[in-house]
Each structure stands twice: as structure tokens, then as C-alpha cells.
Amino acid sequence: MRAxxxxxxxxxxxxxxxxxxxxxxxxxMVATANRMLGARGRAPVDAPMLRQRVSKGARALVxxxxxxxxxxxxxxxxxxxxxxDPAELEDEAAPAGEVLALDSIRLTGTATTRxxxxxxxxxxxxxxxxxxxxxxxxMHDRERSVSTYMGNGLAxxxxxxxxxxxxxxxxxxFVRFPEPIDWNGKPAEFVVGIAGAxxxxxxxxxxxxxxxxxxxEVARLxxxxxxxxxxxxxxxxxx
Numbered sequence: 001m002r003a004x005x006x007x008x009x010x011x012x013x014x015x016x017x018x019x020x021x022x023x024x025x026x027x028x029m030v031a032t033a034n035r036m037l038g039a040r041g042r043a044p045v046d047a048p049m050l051r052q053r054v055s056k057g058a059r060a061l062v063x064x065x066x067x068x069x070x071x072x073x074x075x076x077x078x079x080x081x082x083x084x085d086p087a088e089l090e091d092e093a094a095p096a097g098e099v100l101a102l103d104s105i106r107l108t109g110t111a112t113t114r115x116x117x118x119x120x121x122x123x124x125x126x127x128x129x130x131x132x133x134x135x136x137x138x139m140h141d142r143e144r145s146v147s148t149y150m151g152n153g154l155a156x157x158x159x160x161x162x163x164x165x166x167x168x169x170x171x172x173x174f175v176r177f178p179e180p181i182d183w184n185g186k187p188a189e190f191v192v193g194i195a196g197a198x199x200x201x202x203x204x205x206x207x208x209x210x211x212x213x214x215x216x217e218v219a220r221l222x223x224x225x226x227x228x229x230x231x232x233x234x235x236x237x238x239x
Contacts, residue, residue: 100172100235104128105227109177109191117181118143118157121173121193130171131159131195138163139193152212153180153189156205158196170197172205174230176221190221208234 104124111117122136138159142148149155159166173193180187192208211217211234224230 099170100174100231101128102227102231104171104173105230106173106175107224107227107230109175111175111177111181112179114143114155114181114183114188115140117155117175117177117183117188117191118193121157121175121191124173124175125171125193125195128171128173130167130169132166132168135159135163135166135195138166147184149183149186149188150212151186152218153187154192154208154212155181155183155188155190156192156194158194164197167195167197169195171195174234176224176230 104127106120106124109117109120111120118139119136122131122139125131126133126136139157141163142160143157145160148157172195175191175193177189177191180189181191182188190212194205211221217233220233221230224233
């Protein structure tokens with residue numbers, strides 16, 4: 001599709017669902033719970049156990065730490081919320097360049113269907129050591145639940161919330177296809193696989209979103225001949 005025709009189809013706003021998918025709030029929640037427990041002389045709780053309860057709210061997290069044994073659950077909830085000091089939470093964010101490795105960039109994808117494209121992007125995440133193979137299954141599960149097609153020729157497949165335990169470290173893969181993939185009736189030229197262990201992929205995702213609202217930058221991605229060119233456009237582009 002020509003750049004001018006593609007530009008005419010570009011939406012003016014792109015919205016991303018960050019809740020537990022692109023944004024992982026569980027590490028901060030676990031840190032907050034353990035800070036509260038430490039202040040009371042109690043041992044820290046197991047992160048995988050708490051992760052299962054993050055989406056249920058502060059009361060469920062407090063109950064999971066057995067703080068509910070004390071009188072006044074509401075008071076414990078208030079303490080939990082007061083303990084959530086972002087300035088004290090450990091920041092383990094990796095540089096954007098480390099999140100997207102050159103080996104995770106494929107210039108000529110071989111998939112011809114949506115499911116094959118998800119598997120191809122997922123295989124790059126596995127090869128990079130970012131995820132266990134079971135995470136790729138969760139990427140398919142997510143797609144069956146809700147489409148990850150974002151528009152403008154871009155799809156961003158990622159795993160379900162339940163698959164967070166299959167993520168070893170944050171990683172992003174990029175696959176460009178010579179012919180658009182039929183993504184639930186929409187043409188996907190570019191597939192970006194995501195595995196977010198923390199929040200360190202968000203800056204790169206923001207940059208990717210900025211690229212895909214600019215027809216000239218999309219044209220550069222289409223014309224790039226090396227992984228280095230692709231990475232330069234996605235990671236450092238601020239045009």
C-alpha cells in the first residue's frame with residue numbers, strides 16, 4: 001500500500017490496553033506488600049502467590065499476606081496503600097536497546113497466516129531467552145480472546161496475564177512481512193511480539209507507537225535493509 005494511501009487511513013489516536021498486559025504492576029504491588037510486612041517484623045511473601053491476586057485489589061492482597069489476622073482489615077488496607085511509595089520501589093528497567101535485540105528482528109517473515117505470524121514472533125522471544133515456550137501458547141490464547149491488531153499495519157501479540165510466570169525477562173521481537181498477513185480481516189505488515197516482565201518495555205512501546213502514526217517512518221521501516229536500521233528507527237526515532 002502506498003504511503004499516501006496509508007496516511008489517509010491512519011487514526012488520529014491510538015489506545016493501548018496496559019492493564020496487566022503491556023504494563024505489569026505486580027512487581028510494585030509485591031514490593032509494597034513486603035515493605036508493609038517488613039515493618040511488622042514478618043517474612044516476605046512469595047511473589048508468584050501474590051501475582052495471582054494483584055487484579056483483585058488491595059483487600060485481596062492484604063488478606064493474602066495474612067494481615068487479616070490482625071484486628072481491623074480496613075486499617076491494614078490503609079497501611080498497604082500508604083506503603084506504596086514509588087520513589088522507594090526498585091527500578092529494574094533495562095535500556096530500550098536491550099529490550100529489542102538485533103537477533104529478535106526479522107526482516108522477511110515467512111508466516112502466511114495470523115497464527116503462524118504469532119508463532120514466528122513468539123519463537124524469536126523464546127530464542128532470545130525472554131520467555132519459556134509455553135508463553136507462545138498464551139499469545140495464541142490472548143489472540144483468541146481479543147485481537148491485538150492495532151491498526152496501520154501493526155499487530156502486537158502478547159501473552160495472557162496468567163502467562164506472566166513464563167516470562168524470564170522483558171523482551172520484544174519485530175517481524176516484517178513481504179505481504180500483509182490477514183489479521184482478522186485487517187492487513188498486518190509488521191508484528192511486534194511482547195513479553196513484559198516489568199515496565200522496562202513501555203518506553204520502547206511508546207516510541208513504536210510514535211513511529212506508526214507517521215507515514216514517513218512506516219515507509220522507512222518498509223524500506224530498511226538491516227536489523228540495525230529497523231532498531232534505529234524504533235529505538236531512537238523522535239521525529
